[in-house]
Amino acid sequence: MITDPEAYLNYFRSIHRRTLRDIEALPSPAEGWEPPVGEGEKGWGIARIVYHISESRIYFASAYCGKGWRYDWDAPSTEHQSDWVPALEASAAEFQKRIEGTPRDWLDRRIKMIDTDGTLSGWRILMMLLEHEVHHRSQIDTYAGLEGWDVPQIYD
Numbered sequence: 001m002i003t004d005p006e007a008y009l010n011y012f013r014s015i016h017r018r019t020l021r022d023i024e025a026l027p028s029p030a031e032g033w034e035p036p037v038g039e040g041e042k043g044w045g046i047a048r049i050v051y052h053i054s055e056s057r058i059y060f061a062s063a064y065c066g067k068g069w070r071y072d073w074d075a076p077s078t079e080h081q082s083d084w085v086p087a088l089e090a091s092a093a094e095f096q097k098r099i100e101g102t103p104r105d106w107l108d109r110r111i112k113m114i115d116t117d118g119t120l121s122g123w124r125i126l127m128m129l130l131e132h133e134v135h136h137r138s139q140i141d142t143y144a145g146l147e148g149w150d151v152p153q154i155y156d
Contacts, residue, residue: 002107002123002126002127003104003107004104004107005099005100005101005102005103005104005106005107006100008099008107008123008126009096009099009100011130012092012095012096012099012126012129012130013092013096015130015133015134016088016092016133018137018152018154019053019088019133019137020085020088020089021152022137022140022141022144022151022152023050023084023085023088023140024085025144025149025150025151025152026046026081026140026144026149027149028081029147029149030046030081030144030147030149031046031047031080031081032045032047033045033046033143033147034046035143046140046143047078047079047080047081047084048078049136049139049140050078050084050087050088050140051075051077051078051087052136053088053091053132053133053136053137054075054076054078054087054088054090054091055071055073055075055091056129056132056133057091057092057094057095057129057133058071058072058073058075058091058094058095058098059071060125060126060128060129060132061094061095061098061099061129062098063111063114063125064098064099064102064106064111064122064125064126065098065099065102065106066111069114073091073094075087075090075091076090076091099126106122107121107122107123107126108121108122108123109121109122111125
């Protein structure tokens with residue numbers, strides 16, 4: 001159970017390590033790979049998904065910190081495969097910087113949603129980030145498997 005921001009960040013770091021593991025396992029043809037069909041998010045290639053993971057971490061941090069649902073950080077380029085790990089590392093560092101030292105009671109405070117009048121607790125916003133990242137990491141792994149590329153074991 002997540003009882004304080006530091007416990008959450010420990011778990012975030014484990015998710016981040018697995019994302020790096022899967023990205024590092026991709027072969028060079030992944031750099032320009034895109035789905036054969038699809039528009040919008042359905043048509044994103046791997047480079048665009050990595051960029052989205054990087055930028056979205058800060059989107060969720062902004063909401064959690066009470067600054068609104070904003071993309072207020074310029075994510076590094078993911079144009080080239082050699083950019084992918086550095087972009088993820090930079091966003092992980094920025095995310096942790098924003099969450100570290102936040103009060104424990106922020107986990108329970110209510111945060112207004114962007115598209116409804118509803119609210120969610122702070123801990124739920126942070127868990128949404130993890131679910132979002134695992135979703136997109138799994139999307140990349142699925143694409144890799146369909147291409148016949150090796151996919152790392154989930155718990156390695």
